[in-house]
Every structure is written in structure tokens, then in C-alpha cells.
Amino acid sequence: MNESSALNDESIEAIARGMVERRLPKEQWTHGAHWAAALWLLRYRPEIAEPRAMGAAIRAYNESVGGVNDDTSGYHETITIASLRAARSEMARHENDTPLSQILAALLAGDLGKSDWPLAYWRRETLFSVAARRGWVAPDLGELPF
Structure with a gap:
């Protein structure tokens, strides 16, 4: 069973709102939940899905569950930007x-x-690297397809 099989649109919304409102339990912030939040925010709260706002939301969420945002853990700018691009690309492949x-x-x-x-x-x-965690670093193995 894959991680998305139990997620309907209501649970996707709950994940996104829970992250933004800093009430999602840490153990529910899975790989699939990251994608679920990104998709919901892109569709319904695009102002939060911009890199600067998304970074602030993720940092605040991480701290709310006892996490640390530093040079080795927590928020990662390059992965966030690449993920937002990928999520936008996937959404564009589907009807609105x-x-x-x-x-x-x-x-x-x-x-x-x-x-x-x-x-x-x-x-x-x-x-x-610290540089990739703090800011955008372009891919060094191949161009992103999105």
C-alpha cells in the first residue's frame, strides 16, 4: 500500500492546514505529506506556496514540533524550491x-x-551543503525536467 492511498482531498487539506497552523503532529509530516501540503497550497493558498513564504511556514512548523532549522537539519531551500517546481509541473499535467x-x-x-x-x-x-540548505543551488548532475 503506498502512502497516498489513504489520502483523500479532505485529509490533504488537513495536512496542509496543520502544517501552516503548526498543529500537524510531527510523525504525520511524511514524504507524502510534504507533497500533499505543496499541492494544496499551490491550488488554494498560492501566496504561501511562494518560496519565501513557504520557507517561513516550514521553519515555523519545524520549530513548533521541536525541530531546529540550522546548517545541518530542518528547512532546506534548494529541496523546497525544486519540490515546488515539481509539484507545479505535476499539477499542470492535470485538469484544474x-x-x-x-x-x-x-x-x-x-x-x-x-x-x-x-x-x-x-x-x-x-x-x-550549507549553501544548498540556505539558498538555491542549481543541480550539478542534470537539469530538472520541470
């Missing part, structure tokens, strides 16, 4: 009224469903 649960299922069924998907585009040392 397609349920988010279907879009999420399609996204998770592909390469983006693997939590290590960025390593197809960045060397590990580049992706996990």
Missing part, C-alpha cells in the same frame, strides 16, 4: 478540477515518490 488525491497519487507513483529523488539531479555533497 482534478482531485488533489489523484494528482498526489500520480506524483507519488513516479520518481518523486522516492524521498531521495533530488539525488538524481544533485551530488549528495552539493545537495546537503
Whole structure:
């Protein structure tokens, strides 16, 4: 059973709102939940889905569950920007009224469903560098397809 199979549009909304409102339990902030939140925010709260606002929301959420945003953990700018681009691209492949649960299922069924998907585009040392965590660093293994 894949992670998206239990998520309907109501649970996707609950995840996104829970993250933004800093009330989502930490154990529910999974790889699929990251994508669910991104998709919902892109559709319903695009002002939060802009990199600066999304970074602020993720940092605040991380701190609310006891996390730390520093040079080795927590918020990661390059992964966030790449993920937003990927989520926008996946949404563009579907009609505007397609349920988010279907879009999420399609996204998770592909390469983006693997939590290590960025390593197809960045060397590990580049992706996990302080520079990539703090700001955008372009891929060094290949161009992003989105």
C-alpha cells in the first residue's frame, strides 16, 4: 500500500492546514505529506506556496514540533524550491478540477515518490551543503525536467 492511498482531498487539506497552523503532529509530516501540503497550497493558498513564504511556514512548523532549522537539519531551500517546481509541473499535467488525491497519487507513483529523488539531479555533497540548505543551488548532475 503506498502512502497516498489513504489520502483523500479532505485529509490533504488537513495536512496542509496543520502544517501552516503548526498543529500537524510531527510523525504525520511524511514524504507524502510534504507533497500533499505543496499541492494544496499551490491550488488554494498560492501566496504561501511562494518560496519565501513557504520557507517561513516550514521553519515555523519545524520549530513548533521541536525541530531546529540550522546548517545541518530542518528547512532546506534548494529541496523546497525544486519540490515546488515539481509539484507545479505535476499539477499542470492535470485538469484544474482534478482531485488533489489523484494528482498526489500520480506524483507519488513516479520518481518523486522516492524521498531521495533530488539525488538524481544533485551530488549528495552539493545537495546537503550549507549553501544548498540556505539558498538555491542549481543541480550539478542534470537539469530538472520541470
